[in-house]
Amino acid sequence: MKTPELDHIEIEILLKDLDYRREEIMDFTKQFNDNAKLIKTYFLLFGILLTAILLQKPFDFANQILTETDLDLNTYSIIILLAATIFLFFLITERSSLLCQIYLNGSRIKQIEKLINNNYQKDLLIWESKIIDSYYFFNFSRFKLWINPTYLLGIAYGIIILFIAIILAVLSFKVFSLNISIIYSSMTLLITLFLGYQLIEIHRTGKEYLDSLFEQTPNRMTINRETISFLKILSVLNKKATIPILTFLFGFFLFFVSSLISNSFFLDSQYDYPLLIFPTILLGDSILLPIFNYKFFNMIRNIDIKPNSKFKILFAIIVSFIASSFINIFIHSTWIHDNYTGFMDLESEELSFAGYSHLIFSILQTMIVFCFIFFSLFIFNYKTNNYKSTINTWLIFLVFSLLSIVDFFVQTWYLKIAIVDITFFDYISRFSTIIFSLAILIVLWLKRKKERNTLYNTCQSNIHCR
Numbered sequence: 271m272k273t274p275e276l277d278h279i280e281i282e283i284l285l286k287d288l289d290y291r292r293e294e295i296m297d298f299t300k301q302f303n304d305n306a307k308l309i310k311t312y313f314l315l316f317g318i319l320l321t322a323i324l325l326q327k328p329f330d331f332a333n334q335i336l337t338e339t340d341l342d343l344n345t346y347s348i349i350i351l352l353a354a355t356i357f358l359f360f361l362i363t364e365r366s367s368l369l370c371q372i373y374l375n376g377s378r379i380k381q382i383e384k385l386i387n388n389n390y391q392k393d394l395l396i397w398e399s400k401i402i403d404s405y406y407f408f409n410f411s412r413f414k415l416w417i418n419p420t421y422l423l424g425i426a427y428g429i430i431i432l433f434i435a436i437i438l439a440v441l442s443f444k445v446f447s448l449n450i451s452i453i454y455s456s457m458t459l460l461i462t463l464f465l466g467y468q469l470i471e472i473h474r475t476g477k478e479y480l481d482s483l484f485e486q487t488p489n490r491m492t493i494n495r496e497t498i499s500f501l502k503i504l505s506v507l508n509k510k511a512t513i514p515i516l517t518f519l520f521g522f523f524l525f526f527v528s529s530l531i532s533n534s535f536f537l538d539s540q541y542d543y544p545l546l547i548f549p550t551i552l553l554g555d556s557i558l559l560p561i562f563n564y565k566f567f568n569m570i571r572n573i574d575i576k577p578n579s580k581f582k583i584l585f586a587i588i589v590s591f592i593a594s595s596f597i598n599i600f601i602h603s604t605w606i607h608d609n610y611t612g613f614m615d616l617e618s619e620e621l622s623f624a625g626y627s628h629l630i631f632s633i634l635q636t637m638i639v640f641c642f643i644f645f646s647l648f649i650f651n652y653k654t655n656n657y658k659s660t661i662n663t664w665l666i667f668l669v670f671s672l673l674s675i676v677d678f679f680v681q682t683w684y685l686k687i688a689i690v691d692i693t694f695f696d697y698i699s700r701f702s703t704i705i706f707s708l709a710i711l712i713v714l715w716l717k718r719k720k721e722r723n724t725l726y727n728t729c730q731s732n733i734h735c736r
Contacts, residue, residue: 281386281389284382284385284386285382285386287378287382288379288382288383288395291375291379291382292375294371294375295372295375295376295379298368298371298372298375299372301368302365302368302372305364305365305368308361309361309365309427312357312358312361313430313434316354316434316437319350319354320437347444347445348445348446351438351441351445354438355458358431358434358435358438358462359461359462359465362462362466362469363465365469366465366468366469366472369469369472369473369476370472373472373476373477373480374480376398376402376480377398377480377481377483378484379397379398380398380399380481380484381484382395383395383396383397383398383399387399428466431462431466432462432463432466432519433527435458435459435462436523436524436527437527438455438458439454439455439456439458439459440455440527440528440623442454442455442458443455443623452626455623459520513563513564514560514561514564515560517555517559517560517563517564517635518555518556518560520627520631521551521555521556521559521560521631521635522551522552522555522556523556524624524627524631525545525551525555525613525624525628528613528622528623528624528627529544529545529613529624532613532616532622532623532624534612534613534616534622534624535613537684539613541611541612541613542610542611542612542685543610543611543613543614543681544613545613545624547677547680547681548677548681549673549676549677549680550670550674550677553673554670554673555631558666558667558669558670558673559635559670561666562663562666562667562670563635563638565662565663565666566638566641566642566645566663569645569660569663570645582648583644583649586640586641586644586648587637587641589640590637590640590641590644591633591637593640594632594633594634594636594640595633597636598629598633598636599629599633601632601699602614602621602625602628602629602632604699606619606620606625607619610685613625614628639667642663642664642667643710646660646664646710646714646717647713647717661711661714661715661718664707664710664711664714667707668704668707668708668711671703671704671706671707674700674701674703674704675701675704678700678701
């Protein structure tokens with residue numbers, strides 16, 4: 271259908287609207303740049319404050335403020351911590367709001383450009399309708415190894431903001447009680463991730479929705495299937511990088527940062543078990559488990575779950591969580607009651623922040639492993655071609671389990687423990703995961719053999735089977 275031609279009055283109206291929208295964008299862009307300056311200033315001040323804390327040399331003006339007011343050091347620390355956290359949330363939220371306003375005006379400009387171009391059958395106006403969409407919105411360059419610097423800058427900002435959120439979460443254990451610190455740190459990390467996720471989605475879901483407001487179609491408010499999936503709670507499963515990134519951040523990265531802050535990472539640490547003598551964490555939690563979780567969730571995403579299986583899956587998740595909680599609470603309890611200290615128990619009979627983080631991470635990760643076993647035995651089958659992926663995924667966990675052998679030799683060497691002095695229970699607790707992994711591998715192989723024989727016999731009785 272040919273687009274109706276516009277008269278000169280309509281063109282004038284559109285051009286005036288175009289100028290107004292550009293002025294709006296310029297105004298919001300100025301505010302956006304001011305927000306960027308505030309963020310950089312925040313980064314600088316936070317870096318100075320963190321340096322002062324690590325050097326344990328507070329500034330003279332801080333001591334003067336404390337002496338001139340009735341505030342004690344803990345109250346002063348709480349005020350700074352709360353202010354730093356709230357201001358971080360404000361900066362991210364303001365940035366999202368300004369981007370939304372810029373994109374809203376940009377969507378209108380794009381529509382005007384298309385109307386005028388269609389009217390004259392020429393590409394007279396192309397900035398918003400062609401250039402901006404091609405440059406900014408997740409279209410990686412095709413020019414060899416060159417990557418759009420906007421993406422690199424965004425990644426750098428994201429890493430710094432996440433690092434600050436983790437530091438704020440760790441510092442909360444210095445100024446609050448243990449229970450409050452756990453709640454505060456968890457909320458800080460979750461809110462930061464949520465706001466960061468919203469900031470990313472503005473470039474996709476938000477931009478597409480704003481463009482749809484100006485579409486000249488009967489279903490202009492209709493958003494395509496991909497956009498709707500982003501709005502669902504479980505849409506995180508559709509983003510391939512999300513699962514391994516979250517596994518890495520809430521696993522190894524969190525342990526690494528907290529152990530550095532508590533001086534329990536390097537071998538010259540005052541604690542018996544520094545993080546550096548745990549290959550299962552250095553290699554397993556940082557590389558193998560993110561890959562394992564990625565492959566498992568990708569397998570789930572690609573299968574159709576029958577309605578009558580949903581109750582079984584829910585039951586399996588609940589049972590897995592309960593079993594995982596019991597196992598990991600028992601294991602961590604035995605660790606804090608031994609004669610050694612480490613990055614997870616800086617003091618005897620008390621978990622550190624890294625210890626609580628490791629406990630929560632271990633519960634969730636073990637639950638995922640149990641769920642994988644359930645899916646492998648009762649949901650996946652040979653006919654759906656999931657066998658190869660299932661075995662390969664479990665082999666990754668088997669390699670992770672074998673790292674406990676490296677753990678054993680590294681830790682006995684570091685602590686100078688004679689092998690003959692290690693009890694049978696210690697051997698079982700250290701290597702039980704390997705035995706368990708091998709047993710599950712055998713069960714999966716037997717299941718595959720049985721299903722293959724059943725499928726073969728069925729094919730033999732069917733003349734159409736090839």
